């Protein structure tokens with residue numbers, strides 16, 4: 388299986404509750420390596436650009452406001468089948484539908500404040516990684 392990279396974001400609801408380490412442990416326990424990581428506060432422009440694909444959705448403005456409401460941790464995860472594996476570790480978008488033992492089942496507060504973002508395809512992962520990181524900042 389191919390070694391992939393995926394973009395992960397620990398969202399404001401999780402940083403507020405001091406869950407960064409607990410969430411990172413979930414990734415490392417399953418063999419994903421954190422090869423880049425930065426804590427930052429998103430501006431409205433950064434959040435709108437990141438979620439541009441959702442700009443026609445009813446939840447867009449609320450989502451942008453939420454993503455700017457506190458610090459986030461943006462990170463690049465690397466490993467075998469990293470995109471799909473990370474989606475499995477995260478669980479379903481709505482924590483009510485997420486499987487037992489997933490990050491969203493265990494930590495998410497709501498469908499919006501659902502603790503983590505993870506790229507949904509290798510193509511989007513490449514775009515999302517480039518949105519936050521220069522290649523020299525990613526150390527595998």
Ligand code: UDP
Pocket residue numbers: 446450479480498499500501503504505507
């Ligand atoms: N979201 C929301 N309401 C919805 C669907 C999604 O607030 O009805 C938020 C939620 O934070 C989600 C993000 O928008 O993680 C992006 O949605 P997407 O469908 O891409 O879900 P994901 O890939 O994050 O599971």
